[in-house]
Amino acid sequence: MKLTVAVFILAFLATSAAAADTYRFGSQVISTGDSEGRLRQVAGKPDRETPIETRRGGLEGYRLEYYRRGKSVQIEVVNGRVAKITQIDS
Template structure:
């Protein structure tokens, strides 16, 4: 019984750890959040780059923020949801 509970707890914790997230002050933005929440928490992006498929159709956007010496890139899908968050220096 204890082993089962431990395994379930570890699986739940690892799936939560796979989610991309970034903290702006005391507010958190995670993948799956809307661009409305991102703008509310982080403000307007410093750079918006369209993502195109092989035929030139727009399939999303990359929203870039430059904060505290870091570059944060939020990949946005066409329906306005955050797909991934990438942080680099």
């Protein structure tokens, strides 16, 4: 019983940590929920910008891609806010 509770608690903590995406640009940090303006102020101009479409073909947001030290950082901006941060090791 104790093992089951411990596994449940660890799974909950792992889920909570994954929900708060962050990425450091120099000495400043971008987090999910930050505005697009803050992102562009801190990170600068993206190396690549791709529109994200809705199922009906409308514009939902943008995927901004930054290349930093052999890594690709993809940041999805939806409704003017950072929605998701993904780091891809090259």
